Every structure is written in structure tokens, then in C-alpha cells.
Amino acid sequence: MELAQSDTNSASGVKTKGIGEYLSSHLRQYGLLFALIAVMVFFQIVTDGTLLRAVNVTNLLLQNSYIIIMALGMLIVIVSGNIDLSVGSVMGFIGALAAVMIVNFDLPVIVTIIACLVMGGLIGAAQGYWVAYWKIPSFIVTLAGMLVFRGLSLWLLEGQSVGPFPKEFQVIATGFVPDLFPAGLGEGLADLFGARKVNVLALATGIAAAALVVWIGLRQRAQNKAYGIEDEPTGFFVARTAIIAAALIFVMYKLSLFRGLPNVLITMGVLTVIYA
Incomplete structure (x- = not known):
């Protein structure tokens, strides 16, 4: 009976709401997007255009890339109904471990990267074990982890800064x-x-990314229609997709005017595709 009902919906389709009605029922979903646009417009005006200059766009990506990468991992944790308070402390500990291995012990960069990835995985698995098998709330486990790894970072570095890093290690976050x-x-x-x-490569990447966004949007919309799932109004879909595609091309254009594609942006892109 459920299958017959699904087939009926698939054949007849579901009536799409108007733009106003759709926005009012999805305000929470799109509110942050509108707020981000408003904030960017405000600071673009008050800074006399400095916000969207090529060098500033590049610096924003370089300086905040680690937050986006951490957010990708946090997405999986939050979707499962948990929280991780230790993510910053674990990141600091892994960074300290990399510093000690490269600078103090003079180990190869590739060995350090592999060791740090393995250590990060083990830390996540260890904390996840107490949540998954002992049913201890993730808030408690990761709160303890936050304090533990913050202390371990201080112990490992002995309260001092460690450096300098070799260029082949720095290029991961600052190279192009x-x-x-x-x-x-x-x-x-x-x-x-x-x-x-x-930088033609950066500009071409932006155009390709925008085309991919349009294709994914059209494909998802066609799937929703085939299964009788309520979709956003056509006008809103066109406007939203156009804004996202234009923003991608604009950001890549700005990057192309400076030094091109940052290495860390490629890392974020690959991780985003994997997590998606």
C-alpha cells in the first residue's frame, strides 16, 4: 500500500509552495545565508572595498581554512547527535606533535604527516569508544579530552614555541x-x-565549480520531482543557484588576480567532496 502511494505521488507530483510561503517555512535554513550576505555587504561598504580585494580574499581563506576543515569533521559528530568539545585542543596537540617530530627530532615531513593523521584517528577512536560502548555522554568525554590534550600540548612543547618549519611543510598551508x-x-x-x-587555472576552476553546482542542483531537483518530494519554487531555485555560482566565480576570479589557488583550498575542496 505504501509503495502504491509512493507511485501515485511520483506520477502526480507534489505541488510546490510559493516563494514567500517557502521562505517563511525554511527561514532557519536560509537565514544564515542571508545574514552572511548582509554582513559582507556591510563590511564591503565600511572598508571602502577592502574586504573583497584579491589579497584580502586570499588571506581570509588562508587564515580560516583550519576552521572549515575542523567543521567538516564536526559535521559528522553533530549529525549523530553528539558534540566534541576537544576538537581545538586535539588540533593543538597534533600540531605540537608535528612540531616536535619535525624540528626537534628532524623526521621527514611525510613520516610526520602520516604519524599525525594516525594519532588523530586514534584519539578520535579512543574518545568515541567511551561514547559508543560505555554510553558516556559525549559532552563529558570530550570535556575531559579538552583538558587532557590541552595539558599534553603544554607538556610536549615545554611551554615554548618550536620552529622554524621547513618550507616543504609550510607549503601545505601557505603554498599556491x-x-x-x-x-x-x-x-x-x-x-x-x-x-x-x-591565474587562468584559478579562474577556470571557478567556472568549473559553478557549472558543477548548477548540474548538481538540477540533478537533485529532477530526483525530487521523480520521487514526489516537495521542492523549492523554481524562481527561488534559479536565484539561489545563480548566487552561489556567481559567488564561486567571483571568489576564484579574485584569487586569480593575486597568486592563484592556495594549496589549502584544494585540500578543503577534496575533503568537502569526500564528506558530501
């Missing part, structure tokens, strides 16, 4: 992907845009 396209093409685009230079 070289432009793979001919220099003449970049110079031609620079003349077209009236810019000093253009």
Missing part, C-alpha cells in the same frame, strides 16, 4: 598551485580585465 595554462593566455585575460595578471 602553479598556473598550468600558458603564460600568454593569462596575459591576454589580464589585458581584457584590465588587471596586472590573471
Whole structure:
């Protein structure tokens, strides 16, 4: 009977709400997006355009990339109905471990990276064990973990800063992907845009990412229609997809005017696709 009902919905489709009605019922979902746009417009005005300058957009990505990467891991924890208060302390401990291994013990970068990834996995598994098998609330377990790994970081570093790191390690977070396209093409685009230079790879990546967003949106919309699932109004879908695609191209264009694609942006992109 449920299957017959599903088939009926699939064949007849579900009536889509109007834009106003849809927004009022999904205000929580899109409220943060509207708030972000408002904040960006405000600071773009009060800073006389400094916010969206190429060098500032690049710096924002470089300086906040670790937050996005941590948020990806936290997404899985929160979706499961838990919380992790220790994520910052664990990150600091793993960073301290990497510093000691590379600077103090002079170990190869690749060995350090693998060891730190394994250690991070073991820490997560250890805390998850108490939550999953002993039913201890994740708030309690990770609160203890926050204090433990904060103390371990101080103990490991002996309260001192450790450095400098070799360039091959620094390039993970501060390096940029070289432009793979001919220099003449970049110079031609620079003349077209009236810019000093253009990184063609960054610009092409933005266009490809925008096209992918449009394709994924259309595909999801077609699937929803096939299964009779209520979807957003067509006008709202077009506007939202256009804004996201335009924002991607704009950000990549700004990056192309400076030094191109940061390595950490590639890392975030790959991790985002894996988690999605």
C-alpha cells in the first residue's frame, strides 16, 4: 500500500509552495545565508572595498581554512547527535606533535604527516569508544579530552614555541598551485580585465565549480520531482543557484588576480567532496 502511494505521488507530483510561503517555512535554513550576505555587504561598504580585494580574499581563506576543515569533521559528530568539545585542543596537540617530530627530532615531513593523521584517528577512536560502548555522554568525554590534550600540548612543547618549519611543510598551508595554462593566455585575460595578471587555472576552476553546482542542483531537483518530494519554487531555485555560482566565480576570479589557488583550498575542496 505504501509503495502504491509512493507511485501515485511520483506520477502526480507534489505541488510546490510559493516563494514567500517557502521562505517563511525554511527561514532557519536560509537565514544564515542571508545574514552572511548582509554582513559582507556591510563590511564591503565600511572598508571602502577592502574586504573583497584579491589579497584580502586570499588571506581570509588562508587564515580560516583550519576552521572549515575542523567543521567538516564536526559535521559528522553533530549529525549523530553528539558534540566534541576537544576538537581545538586535539588540533593543538597534533600540531605540537608535528612540531616536535619535525624540528626537534628532524623526521621527514611525510613520516610526520602520516604519524599525525594516525594519532588523530586514534584519539578520535579512543574518545568515541567511551561514547559508543560505555554510553558516556559525549559532552563529558570530550570535556575531559579538552583538558587532557590541552595539558599534553603544554607538556610536549615545554611551554615554548618550536620552529622554524621547513618550507616543504609550510607549503601545505601557505603554498599556491602553479598556473598550468600558458603564460600568454593569462596575459591576454589580464589585458581584457584590465588587471596586472590573471591565474587562468584559478579562474577556470571557478567556472568549473559553478557549472558543477548548477548540474548538481538540477540533478537533485529532477530526483525530487521523480520521487514526489516537495521542492523549492523554481524562481527561488534559479536565484539561489545563480548566487552561489556567481559567488564561486567571483571568489576564484579574485584569487586569480593575486597568486592563484592556495594549496589549502584544494585540500578543503577534496575533503568537502569526500564528506558530501
